[in-house]
Amino acid sequence: MACGSPPVMSDAEDRPLIAVFNGPNLNMLGLREPALYGTATLDDVEQLCAETGDRLGLAIDFRQTNGEGELVSWVQECRGRAAGIVLNPAGYTTTSVALMDALLATDLPAIEVHITNIHRREAFRAHSYVSRAAVGVICGLGIQGYALALEAMATLIGDETA
Numbered sequence: 529m530a531c532g533s534p535p536v537m538s539d540a541e542d543r544p545l546i547a548v549f550n551g552p553n554l555n556m557l558g559l560r561e562p563a564l565y566g567t568a569t570l571d572d573v574e575q576l577c578a579e580t581g582d583r584l585g586l587a588i589d590f591r592q593t594n595g596e597g598e599l600v601s602w603v604q605e606c607r608g609r610a611a612g613i614v615l616n617p618a619g620y621t622t623t624s625v626a627l628m629d630a631l632l633a634t635d636l637p638a639i640e641v642h643i644t645n646i647h648r649r650e651a652f653r654a655h656s657y658v659s660r661a662a663v664g665v666i667c668g669l670g671i672q673g674y675a676l677a678l679e680a681m682a683t684l685i686g687d688e689t690a
């Protein structure tokens with residue numbers, strides 16, 4: 529269920545819902561510059577998130593879009609419905625004030641993930657609008673960064689509800 533699916537914002541087992549949203553070109557994982565991004569596909573990332581969510585007692589709403597407006601709308605919809613957001617904003621990291629504003633408007637904890645180490649790449653990749661709305665950032669650890677973000681999120685929302 530990587531692309532274009534309707535929102536799934538509740539869970540039958542009443543587990544906290546974490547949105548895992550992916551921005552442009554991440555649908556090309558596995559094909560795209562494998563020396564940088566690795567050979568795992570977006571379906572592999574979704575499976576990793578599902579397994580990690582099961583282990584942590586979290587429900588996962590995993591999606592990818594190439595559209596900035598769609599990503600902004602998905603983030604807005606999280607307000608009052610999800611417990612947190614894990615986001616790889618991909619190419620919108622460095623450009624999207626709208627995405628930053630949407631994250632701030634949700635009033636939810638957000639964790640930014642990048643598969644590559646954006647600080648070892650072109651200088652323009654290192655500036656992130658999204659970071660201003662994120663509790664923390666994980667980058668450079670490959671797709672394992674998504675699992676680490678979910679573990680951090682479980683701790684964050686656990687602290688909030690404790």
Ligand code: DHK
Pocket residue numbers: 552553554616618619620621641642643644645646653
């Ligand atoms: C993914 C992208 O598509 C790039 O635009 C970012 C990020 C890096 C990643 O490492 O996951 O610069």
